[in-house]
Amino acid sequence: MKPTVHDIAREAGVSLATVDRVLNRRPGVRAATRERVEEAIDRIGFVRDVAAANLAKSRTYALAFVIPESDNSFMQALRDEVADARLRGALERTDIRLIAVPAFDEAALAQALDALIDNPPAGVAVVAIDAPAIQARMERLHEAGVAVVTLVSDLAASGRDHFTGIDNLAAGRTAGSLMGRFLSSRAGAVAVIAGSLRLGDHRDRLTGFSERLGEIAPTIRLLEVMESQDDPARVEALLNSAFRDHPDMIGVYNLGAGNRGLVAALTQTTGEAPVAIAHELSPLTRKALEDGLIDAILNQDPGHEIRSAIRVLKARADGLPVIAAQERIRIDIFLKDNLP
Amino acid sequence: MKPTVHDIAREAGVSLATVDRVLNRRPGVRAATRERVEEAIDRIGFVRDVAAANLAKSRTYALAFVIPESDNSFMQALRDEVADARLRGALERTDIRLIAVPAFDEAALAQALDALIDNPPAGVAVVAIDAPAIQARMERLHEAGVAVVTLVSDLAASGRDHFTGIDNLAAGRTAGSLMGRFLSSRAGAVAVIAGSLRLGDHRDRLTGFSERLGEIAPTIRLLEVMESQDDPARVEALLNSAFRDHPDMIGVYNLGAGNRGLVAALTQTTGEAPVAIAHELSPLTRKALEDGLIDAILNQDPGHEIRSAIRVLKARADGLPVIAAQERIRIDIFLKDNLP
DNA sequence: AAGAATATGAGGTACGTAAATCAGAAATTT
DNA sequence: AAATTTCTGATTTACGTACCTCATATTCTT
Numbered sequence: 001m002k003p004t005v006h007d008i009a010r011e012a013g014v015s016l017a018t019v020d021r022v023l024n025r026r027p028g029v030r031a032a033t034r035e036r037v038e039e040a041i042d043r044i045g046f047v048r049d050v051a052a053a054n055l056a057k058s059r060t061y062a063l064a065f066v067i068p069e070s071d072n073s074f075m076q077a078l079r080d081e082v083a084d085a086r087l088r089g090a091l092e093r094t095d096i097r098l099i100a101v102p103a104f105d106e107a108a109l110a111q112a113l114d115a116l117i118d119n120p121p122a123g124v125a126v127v128a129i130d131a132p133a134i135q136a137r138m139e140r141l142h143e144a145g146v147a148v149v150t151l152v153s154d155l156a157a158s159g160r161d162h163f164t165g166i167d168n169l170a171a172g173r174t175a176g177s178l179m180g181r182f183l184s185s186r187a188g189a190v191a192v193i194a195g196s197l198r199l200g201d202h203r204d205r206l207t208g209f210s211e212r213l214g215e216i217a218p219t220i221r222l223l224e225v226m227e228s229q230d231d232p233a234r235v236e237a238l239l240n241s242a243f244r245d246h247p248d249m250i251g252v253y254n255l256g257a258g259n260r261g262l263v264a265a266l267t268q269t270t271g272e273a274p275v276a277i278a279h280e281l282s283p284l285t286r287k288a289l290e291d292g293l294i295d296a297i298l299n300q301d302p303g304h305e306i307r308s309a310i311r312v313l314k315a316r317a318d319g320l321p322v323i324a325a326q327e328r329i330r331i332d333i334f335l336k337d338n339l340p
Numbered sequence: 341m342k343p344t345v346h347d348i349a350r351e352a353g354v355s356l357a358t359v360d361r362v363l364n365r366r367p368g369v370r371a372a373t374r375e376r377v378e379e380a381i382d383r384i385g386f387v388r389d390v391a392a393a394n395l396a397k398s399r400t401y402a403l404a405f406v407i408p409e410s411d412n413s414f415m416q417a418l419r420d421e422v423a424d425a426r427l428r429g430a431l432e433r434t435d436i437r438l439i440a441v442p443a444f445d446e447a448a449l450a451q452a453l454d455a456l457i458d459n460p461p462a463g464v465a466v467v468a469i470d471a472p473a474i475q476a477r478m479e480r481l482h483e484a485g486v487a488v489v490t491l492v493s494d495l496a497a498s499g500r501d502h503f504t505g506i507d508n509l510a511a512g513r514t515a516g517s518l519m520g521r522f523l524s525s526r527a528g529a530v531a532v533i534a535g536s537l538r539l540g541d542h543r544d545r546l547t548g549f550s551e552r553l554g555e556i557a558p559t560i561r562l563l564e565v566m567e568s569q570d571d572p573a574r575v576e577a578l579l580n581s582a583f584r585d586h587p588d589m590i591g592v593y594n595l596g597a598g599n600r601g602l603v604a605a606l607t608q609t610t611g612e613a614p615v616a617i618a619h620e621l622s623p624l625t626r627k628a629l630e631d632g633l634i635d636a637i638l639n640q641d642p643g644h645e646i647r648s649a650i651r652v653l654k655a656r657a658d659g660l661p662v663i664a665a666q667e668r669i670r671i672d673i674f675l676k677d678n679l680p
Numbered sequence: 681a682a683g684a685a686t687a688t689g690a691g692g693t694a695c696g697t698a699a700a701t702c703a704g705a706a707a708t709t710t
Numbered sequence: 711a712a713a714t715t716t717c718t719g720a721t722t723t724a725c726g727t728a729c730c731t732c733a734t735a736t737t738c739t740t
Contacts, residue, residue, distance in 0.1 A: 004696055015719040020698065028717055030707090051391030051433075052696035055725045059698095173677040181635075184524030212677060295521075330680055333673040337513040337552060340670055344726060355689045360728070368687060370737095392726035395695045399728095 003044040012040035023048065054093050061094045061314050062121035065306075066112050067151070068103035072230060072257035073282035074302065075103070078127070078152070081306040094310060097121070104196075104229075106131050113137035116146075123147035123313030125164065128155050130200050135159075147316030149309050152300070153201045161316050164309040166300045166329045168201040172208025172255065174331055175277050178296050179209075179251050180216035182275045187219045188250035191242045195230035195256025205255040205279075220251070228258050235261025243269060254278040259285050259294075266293045281334055289336045299332040343384040352380035363388065400435045401654050402461035405646075406452050407491070408443035412570055412597035413622035414642065415443075418467070418492070421646040434650060437461070444536070444569075446471050453477035456486075463487035463653030465504065468495050470540050475499075487656030489649050492640075493541045501656050504649040506640045506669045508541040512548020512595065514671055515617050518636050519549070519591050520556030522615045528590035529561045531582045535570035535596025545595040545619075560591070568598050575601030583609060591615040599625050606633045621674055629676045639672040 008019045014037060021029045022037040029037075040046075065082045068075055079098060086096040099116075101108045109126075110133050116124055117140055124141055128134055128150045139159030142148050147161055154163040179190060192209060194202040206225055213220060223242060228234040235258035243249055243265070251274050254262045259278050266276055266288070273292070278285060281299045288294040308327045315322050334340075348359045354377060361369045362377040369377075380386075405422045408415055419438060426436040439456075441448045449466075450473050456464055457480055464481055468474055468490045479499030482488050487501055494503040519530060532549060534542040546565055553560060563582060568574040575598035583589055583605070591614050594602045599618050606616055606628070613632070618625055621639045628634040648667045655662050674680075 002696095005698095006696085015721095017699095017720075018718060021718090024698070026699090030717060033717080049395070049696050052395050052725090053698070055389075055392050055395060055727095056696075056698040058725050170678055174675055177675050177677045181522050182524075184522075184526075186524075208677075328680060330672070331678040332670070333675070333678065335514055335517050335673070337517045337548075338510055338671040338673065340668060342726095345728095346726090355691095357690075357729095358688060361688090364728070366729090370687065373687080389726050392695090393728070395697095395725095396727040396729080398695050 002049075003046045004049075005046075007044055008037060008040050008046055011044055012037045059093060060089075061123065061317055062097070063094055063123045063125070063310065063313050064097045064099055064116055064121045065151070065309075066099045066101060066109065066116075066124065066126040068127055069100035070103040070230065070257070072280075073284065074257060074280040075127075077282070077302040078306065081302045084303075085306055085310055092310070094314070096310075104129070106133060109134060110137060113141065117141055117144060120144050120146045122317040123149070125149040125151045125309040125313060127151045127153055129153075130155050130198075147313045149312055149316075151305060151309055153199060156200065162312045162322060162327070164305050164312065164327065164329060165201070166331050168204035169208040171279070171298050171300075171331050172205035172210075173212040174208075174333065175205070175253050175255070175296075175298060176209040176212025176214075177216060178333070179253060179275060179277055180213050180220070182295055183217055183220060183251055185217075185219070186250055187221075188248040189221045189223050189246045190251035190253065191223045191239065191246070191249060192225045193228050193235055193238060193252070193254045193256065193258075193262070194225055195258070196227055197225070199256075202256055209253055209255065221248075223249075228254075228256060228261070230257035232258040232261035232264070234258065236264045237261075239265035240268070249274060251275040252277070259288070263288045263293055281332075281339075286339060289334065289339065292336070295335070297334040299334055300329055301332065305329055342389075343386045344389075345386075347384055348377060348380050348386055351384055352377045394433050400429075400433045401463065401657055402435045402437070403463045403465070403650065403653050404437045404439055404456055404461045405491070405649075406439045406441060406449065406456075406464065406466040408467055409440035410443040410570065410597070412620075413599075413624065414597060414620040415467075417622070417642040418646065421642045424643075425646055425650060432650070434654070436650075444469070446473060449474060450477060453481065457481055457484060460484050460486045462657040463489070465489040465491045465649040465653060467491045467493055469493075470495050470538075487653045489652055489656075491645060491649055493539060496540070502652045502662060502667070504645050504652065504667065504669060505541070506671050508544035509548040511619070511638055511640075511671050512545035512550075513552040514548075514673065515545070515593050515595070515636075515638060516549040516552025516554075517556060518673070519593060519615060519617055520553050520560070522635055523557055523560065523591055525557075525559070526590055527559045527561075528588040529563050529586045530591035530593065531563045531579065531586070531589060532565045533568050533575055533578060533592070533594045533596065533598075533602070534565055535598070536567055537565070539596075542596055549593055549595065561588075563589075568594075568596060568601070570597035572598040572601035572604070574598065576604045577601075579605035580608070589614060592617070594618040599628075603628045603633055621672075621679075626679060629674065629679065632676070635675070637674045639674055640669055641672065645669055 005019050009016045022034050067079055082098045089096055099112050101112045106129050124146055135155055138148055142159035149162045149164050150160045152165045197203055226238045262278055276294045277296045278294055279298050281297050285297050312322050345359050349356045362374050407419055422438045429436050439452050441452045446469050449469055464486055475495055478488055482499035489502045489504050490500045492505045534546055537543055566578045616634045617636045618634055619638050621637050625637050652662050
């Protein structure tokens with residue numbers, strides 16, 4: 001039979017109250033007694049029954065998710081996943097609030113965080129803009145005992161407890177590998193479009209891509225990176241002019257959002273189709289993959305990210321350790337053949 | 341506040357006992373009353389608190405995993421994951437038994453299943469051999485009210501409730517895509533090694549691979565498939581002779597186990613390295629990826645599979661529906677750049 | 681209409697933990 | 711040695727559900 005708190009008490013020769021004090025780090029236990037209890041816990045292999053504990057605590061974890069209200073499908077999916085998690089809240093004893101803030105708007109984000117500082121939940125997950133004002137607020141939350149997680153895009157250095165998102169340098173390298181191998185030994189130019197190089201994740205992807213492509217396909221000429229602000233129209237315009245200016249363009253990597261523009265530009269190309277690689281699986285990119293317009297999609301699963309963030313926030317709120325390996329978000333590669 | 345059974349009782353104007361009878365399908369409730377209660381449940385949006393329910397039931401789910409005792413790293417990993425899940429059992433209220441049976445041994449598997457029929461757990465997960473004797477036993481278990489899941493390798497048609505594993509046809513196509521694209525427009529031969537074509541998953545992979553490679557790279561000459569019985573030594577021998585017999589061999593796909601033999605054979609090749617694709621990430625294949633010996637690894641995550649199987653078995657044991665989308669096992673593609 | 685059968689109500693205990701109270705013991709200070 | 715502070719024990723209630731018993735109400739049989 002699974003050992004219970006009563007077994008600890010008996011085993012350590014103390015009362016239930018003392019066991020409770022030790023288990024829940026309440027004061028009023030001499031060091032010697034505490035050790036006796038902990039030793040008994042180890043000896044009989046007691047594991048707290050989380051279900052019963054939560055039931056007794058009737059604890060709910062108040063969590064807040066701060067996510068930009070961009071209309072790109074990835075952020076949309078992220079918000080949808082939060083909404084889903086919100087519905088599951090009753091079962092998981094979470095009370096989740098979704099706070100949508102204007103995208104790229106540092107002031108609005110800062111304001112949202114200030115509101116959270118005034119009325120702090122147990123944990124906060126933020127798709128952060130890497131700016132001092134934001135970092136300062138993250139640290140303030142952290143110091144107030146709030147569990148803090150950055151989502152998708154990390155801060156350079158911050159009071160965050162954890163980053164939930166992919167390794168964007170590795171993602172860029174992966175894109176570089178695929179581009180290089182798909183192009184094989186062909187010679188020509190490759191265009192790269194970023195949303196904004198002020199975003200840490202976009203910078204990392206660019207770095208990784210350039211490095212790896214250089215290693216694997218030195219004959220390729222990498223065009224200067226273009227910035228789209230994640231705007232599909234701009235992506236399309238930039239690409240169209242690039243195709244015009246560089247007739248030998250044989251590859252495109254869109255490392256940001258705005259894939260609608262990528263697909264539009266690719267549809268218009270004539271002659272041999274360029275190799276196209278982009279990020280984030282959506283109905284649009286899925287169809288483009290199936291149609292052969294796009295050759296590979298790198299993806300981070302928004303559902304995984306939200307669920308991981310929730311697990312981490314709950315664990316941190318309880319002062320429990322996080323199993324890093326379990327919370328690593330994978331870089332998925334999708335071809336038309338392994339679509340989920 | 342989350343509604344409880346008491347709220348249902350009040351709302352439906354019945355006693356707690358009646359609510360309990362309705363919730364747990366106990367007899368002794370008139371149809372009209374039952375409807376009143378169910379209507380109240382819907383109206384107030386009651387969701388049973390699973391944690392409290394399990395606590396009250398002090399229910400544990402007795403589950404059995406039947407897995408071949410092959411020494412290849414994937415089956416090893418699968419068994420390790422079961423062992424891990426076993427340790428978590430106290431928390432998740434599962435009592436998991438791992439039954440290792442000799443690989444490829446139909447009689448031993450049948451015997452193991454017979455033992456389970458005599459002393460049926462709540463759920464069984466089996467890495468099944470596709471044979472009538474096995475199917476019959478699966479159906480017998482199913483009819484005895486045991487939740488039944490096939491693991492990794494599915495049966496053609498069976499009384500199973502669910503298949504936990506990847507779509508192997510899609511996996512084969514994915515391998516075909518990668519092989520075709522990595523080889524680009526080169527001409528030459530590609531070798532395929534299977535474990536045994538009597539295994540459904542290996543057959544599917546082969547079919548997918550051949551189809552897709554034919555579509556994408558018609559200039560490639562596909563050598564006749566070789567069978568290794570998942571034995572590394574045989575894989576190596578087969579490959580060595582293939583390299584000798586076909587000097588234009590530019591690609592290898594090992595769709596079964598025995599990657600140690602693949603790596604050994606690849607290490608000995610001279611001249612331009614062939615494109616190599618294999619299944620299952622392990623320390624060995626990981627290193628081969630990093631060293632550039634292997635170009636891509638397709639992977640199914642054993643941890644995901646075991647956890648998914650447990651979720652499905654628990655849900656089935658409770659008569660709850662399974663969210664198919666959530667239980668789909670993905671085909672992971674790993675290059676040296678996106679290793680986890 | 682009496683008896684039998686079936687529905688329902690009322691109330692309790694249990695699951696394993698949290699959290700509180702209060703009394704008494706032990707250690708520390710004065 | 712007395713007063714104070716710090717530990718510890720004993721006991722209780724609560725969380726939401728399951729499951730049991732017993733009593734009473736309602737319906738069905740004959």
